[in-house]
Amino acid sequence: MTTPDTSSAGPTPPSTGVRAAGQRDPDRRQRIARAAIEVVAEVGVEKLTHRKVAAAAGVPLGSTTYYFKTLDDLLVSALRQAADDDVEHLRIWAAGLDAGGDLAEALAELVLHYLGPARAETIVEHQLYIAALHRPALQHVSQEWDTALAELFAGYTDAETGRALSVLFCGWQLQGIVREQLPERADVEASFRRLLGR
Amino acid sequence: MTTPDTSSAGPTPPSTGVRAAGQRDPDRRQRIARAAIEVVAEVGVEKLTHRKVAAAAGVPLGSTTYYFKTLDDLLVSALRQAADDDVEHLRIWAAGLDAGGDLAEALAELVLHYLGPARAETIVEHQLYIAALHRPALQHVSQEWDTALAELFAGYTDAETGRALSVLFCGWQLQGIVREQLPERADVEASFRRLLGR
DNA sequence: TCCGTTGGTGTACAGATGTACAGGTCTGGT
DNA sequence: ACCAGACCTGTACATCTGTACACCAACGGA
Numbered sequence: 001m002t003t004p005d006t007s008s009a010g011p012t013p014p015s016t017g018v019r020a021a022g023q024r025d026p027d028r029r030q031r032i033a034r035a036a037i038e039v040v041a042e043v044g045v046e047k048l049t050h051r052k053v054a055a056a057a058g059v060p061l062g063s064t065t066y067y068f069k070t071l072d073d074l075l076v077s078a079l080r081q082a083a084d085d086d087v088e089h090l091r092i093w094a095a096g097l098d099a100g101g102d103l104a105e106a107l108a109e110l111v112l113h114y115l116g117p118a119r120a121e122t123i124v125e126h127q128l129y130i131a132a133l134h135r136p137a138l139q140h141v142s143q144e145w146d147t148a149l150a151e152l153f154a155g156y157t158d159a160e161t162g163r164a165l166s167v168l169f170c171g172w173q174l175q176g177i178v179r180e181q182l183p184e185r186a187d188v189e190a191s192f193r194r195l196l197g198r
Numbered sequence: 199m200t201t202p203d204t205s206s207a208g209p210t211p212p213s214t215g216v217r218a219a220g221q222r223d224p225d226r227r228q229r230i231a232r233a234a235i236e237v238v239a240e241v242g243v244e245k246l247t248h249r250k251v252a253a254a255a256g257v258p259l260g261s262t263t264y265y266f267k268t269l270d271d272l273l274v275s276a277l278r279q280a281a282d283d284d285v286e287h288l289r290i291w292a293a294g295l296d297a298g299g300d301l302a303e304a305l306a307e308l309v310l311h312y313l314g315p316a317r318a319e320t321i322v323e324h325q326l327y328i329a330a331l332h333r334p335a336l337q338h339v340s341q342e343w344d345t346a347l348a349e350l351f352a353g354y355t356d357a358e359t360g361r362a363l364s365v366l367f368c369g370w371q372l373q374g375i376v377r378e379q380l381p382e383r384a385d386v387e388a389s390f391r392r393l394l395g396r
Numbered sequence: 397t398c399c400g401t402t403g404g405t406g407t408a409c410a411g412a413t414g415t416a417c418a419g420g421t422c423t424g425g426t
Numbered sequence: 427a428c429c430a431g432a433c434c435t436g437t438a439c440a441t442c443t444g445t446a447c448a449c450c451a452a453c454g455g456a
């Protein structure tokens with residue numbers, strides 16, 4: 001196998017002028033990454049292939065290998081994209097959170113959102129999270145992901161509580177995605193409330 | 199490793215069948231399943247192949263397909279085996295638990311055990327757990343696994359608390375396996391203590 | 397206008413993989 | 427002793443895979 005050489009200069013030397021020349025589809029790279037996420041959601045990481053991604057993105061096979069030298073590159077970008085999208089979503093959630101509201105209730109709501117309407121995204125994130133276990137480049141992203149989660153929650157309480165909340169949050173997600181029946185909202189809420197010390 | 203025969207002209211060369219075959223080996227099926235667990239621990243689910251399992255188990259390729267018609271069969275058995283081994287381990291842990299001891303402390307100890315000495319097993323279990331997401335046959339096993347966990351913990355408290363403890367427990371495991379640094383024992387213990395209502 | 401450069405694509409190919417299956421070996425019953 | 431059937435293994439093969447790379451298309455400077 002070839003060594004993934006993503007950081008060093010590829011066949012494109014640093015042009016001195018404006019790089020806008022001939023860039024006909026700048027979003028394509030991101031579209032492919034998102035298509036990869038879609039494929040993982042549908043068939044799982046272990047069945048992710050260049051061809052399936054190409055089909056899902058509606059681009060020729062050559063495009064996927066053009067933008068991503070190796071399958072691992074594609075996986076890395078997919079996880080980054082998923083993590084970014086997720087953190088973005090969390091920020092919006094946090095922004096809309098009532099300052100004086102009940103945090104436990106809001107967290108329970110969030111859990112149920114991730115297990116209900118956003119279940120597909122949740123499944124993908126966990127797949128990629130687990131896939132990171134054998135890919136050092138991905139571990140970094142995964143760590144940052146749940147560090148961001150802990151810090152977000154810590155903003156409403158303190159560092160230790162924030163961390164504990166993020167752990168419990170991930171736990172609910174993990175146990176939730178293998179069951180078709182959602183957990184009881186009251187149970188979820190109660191568990192968060194206990195962590196918050198009532 | 200089998201020697202590749204690239205000089206094939208005849209469809210069936212008269213092999214002399216030197217190896218002793220027909221030797222009964224009732225444990226072989228289980229050995230192969232455990233070898234599959236080993237392979238998953240080393241290379242991840244997405245790279246699990248009949249050949250790697252055969253090599254790890256020290257059996258010919260034909261054996262793996264003889265005992266497990268398809269790769270999914272092998273995965274199912276591997277998850278079952280891992281779950282059984284894990285529940286067995288938990289029972290031993292529970293049996294050795296001091297009746298009047300501090301549950302939060304014991305749980306923290308257990309978490310650190312799973313992230314330290316038993317890290318490889320933990321990683322495998324999570325991989326298989328996630329692999330179950332696209333395999334209905336496996337979902338059942340995964341569900342039973344964390345149901346057993348919740349019930350075990352419930353034995354020391356109540357149903358709702360047991361469930362919450364199992365969720366937090368899974369959460370600590372999940373966040374722990376992507377980091378090389380173990381969480382602080384005090385933090386883990388404190389989180390369990392809060393769930394237990396002090 | 398023309399042509400070099402860069403972005404993008406179709407196709408080929410070597411290798412790996414799942415799986416079938418013919419054939420060898422041994423056990424147990426008679 | 428003998429044989430039928432269960433147990434086990436080596437090998438073949440169609441298929442799928444990642445990836446390389448020759449080729450085409452558009453843009454922009456001259």
